[in-house]
Amino acid sequence: MPLKKARIPLVLAELAVLYPTAPIALDFQSPFQLLVATILSAQCTDVRVNLVTPALFAAYPTPQAMVKATQKQVETLIHSTGFFRNKAKNILGASAAILHDHGGEVPRTLEELVALPGIGRKTANVVLGDAFDIPGITVDTHVGRLSRRLGFTKQTDPVKVEFALNTLIPQPDWTIVSHRLILHGRAVCFARKPACERCTLAGICPKVGV
Numbered sequence: 001m002p003l004k005k006a007r008i009p010l011v012l013a014e015l016a017v018l019y020p021t022a023p024i025a026l027d028f029q030s031p032f033q034l035l036v037a038t039i040l041s042a043q044c045t046d047v048r049v050n051l052v053t054p055a056l057f058a059a060y061p062t063p064q065a066m067v068k069a070t071q072k073q074v075e076t077l078i079h080s081t082g083f084f085r086n087k088a089k090n091i092l093g094a095s096a097a098i099l100h101d102h103g104g105e106v107p108r109t110l111e112e113l114v115a116l117p118g119i120g121r122k123t124a125n126v127v128l129g130d131a132f133d134i135p136g137i138t139v140d141t142h143v144g145r146l147s148r149r150l151g152f153t154k155q156t157d158p159v160k161v162e163f164a165l166n167t168l169i170p171q172p173d174w175t176i177v178s179h180r181l182i183l184h185g186r187a188v189c190f191a192r193k194p195a196c197e198r199c200t201l202a203g204i205c206p207k208v209g210v
């Protein structure tokens, strides 16, 4: 098993072979719509979010339109994504802040994004990476789990995992490596029973905690 420093470039190279393009799975037409879709994706599959957003964005495509919706109207449209009350509150709160504090444009810095109501570092990094092409590490459940199994970090706190990955992965690759880890977590390195026997990373993966 190569030492961590030598292993990481090998893991990143193999992930690039497995998932060359690794596009984000959420459907969106603007940074605002990606922000909303990412809020909806908490504790919900991207497939389910993509079923809900066409009607939501047809009715309220922009922050200007969204702030005119009532909490109830948004709740009704996003009900099937779960935690719909809180998500509707966050969507409306973020829309109002974007309108009043940022002239209706989604801000382009992590600091401004996490200052929006209900927006954490994960959502902010998704928006930076996938709407603005500004590299960001997105630490969801898959990225956290794979980072530990692959021996990138022992941290369990998502922010600490993000900071650890920031130092290990070249900055231009932050967004796409996040996507690749998510795809590998969904396809092979499952939470309960990772399919190590058919994983092409098996020879270089220390399988920590498996």
Ligand code: SF4
Pocket (backbone or CB within 6 Å): 149, 150, 188, 189, 190, 194, 195, 196, 199, 200, 201, 202, 203, 205, 206, 207, 208, 210
């Ligand atoms: S070898 Fe096993 S633990 Fe390591 S990345 Fe592959 S599936 Fe996950």
